[in-house]
Amino acid sequence: MTDRFLQLRLIEALLFASAEPLGPDQIARHLPEGTDLDELMAELGGLYANRGVNLVRVGKRWAFRTAPDIAPLMQIETTVTRKLSRAAVETLAIIAYHQPVTRAEIEEIRGVALSRGTLDTLLEAGWIKPRGRRRTPGRPVTWGTTEAFLDHFGLESLDSLPGMAELKAAGLIDTRPAITALGARGHLLQPGEAGEDTDPGDNDNDTEAGTADGEPTPEEALAADFGDDLVPEGSGASDENGAPEQGADNDRRAEAGDSVPPVVADIEDGENIAR
Structure with missing residues (x-):
């Protein structure tokens, strides 16, 4: 297992475990100094391009989101x-x-x-x-x-x-x-x-x-x-x-x-x- 593959898995785990999108600084602190984060994110995004979830950029942060073509199929109507x-x-x-x-x-x-x-x-x-x-x-x-x-x-x-x-x-x-x-x-x-x-x-x-x-x-x-x-009221009838x-x-x-x-x-x- 190469260091690069390990880094991809680490980024994948961080994004999966986070409740909110993660910024570059939050991801980089878990990687070796000098790691090209942009290149890793591009490679990870390609791996998830045709999956049920995609790696997307939200502002300056990264997160996993449901693939757009799958999202309508996941809607569940609930009765309130x-x-x-x-x-x-x-x-x-x-x-x-x-x-x-x-x-x-x-x-x-x-x-x-x-x-x-x-x-x-x-x-x-x-x-x-x-x-x-x-x-x-x-x-x-x-x-x-x-x-x-x-x-x-x-x-x-x-x-x-x-x-x-x-x-x-x-x-x-x-x-x-x-x-x-x-x-x-x-x-x-x-x-x-x-x-x-x-x-x-x-x-x-x-x-x-x-x-x-x-x-x-x-x-x-x-x-x-x-x-x-x-009989009128009070008439005493x-x-x-x-x-x-x-x-x-x-x-x-x-x-x-x-x-x-x-x-x-x-x-x-x-x-x-x-x-």
Whole structure:
């Protein structure tokens, strides 16, 4: 084994073991004084010219790099998973069941303000999209689900969404009084029912202002549902025996409290987004 061949092997080992490109001074300190480094590097580069890795110059330094024609074949696509927050899960469920729905309406149903990134996360996943603008003061943007949403959750159409009774039986929603009261008054759309008309002509994502006009007040909703049987609050109405009606207090309790939206089947806290 000649000294020159040993020097080539030494340079090869140094470059292979280094995490970063090596400069001439870093290589030369391992070689005998007076060694022609440029000639050795040229010879080593020729040995690797047709290999899977090539000796390349990076600025004034040297390093081994994958051959350009091999690099595309080595690309491996990986799936990065990200967990949905509980707020995102609830928001997606509200949009699925109430679409088209505005940001303000989502916040009203959830009972808390909607963070800026929640809708962005669902948009990035491709599960929601702007549906237009509500014909009300402020013209707020309305949101609806996409075909990607149906495909991800194995739904043929929105008609395939489980109903309130199915969700409760499966234990996928919290049967709190507020959501029960909304369903009793008909404020929860059944699968396949259309929401309010929107104007699809302007689909930008500007900040929404105001809420929809024309929505019935709680009193009007109760009056529409119960008609003449509606007993005004505080009227002290009683049954034939003079005892207060038991349902009145229960109805008032159903009006209060935080509301939890129905969660779409198979959407649980921690659902992963595949990207």
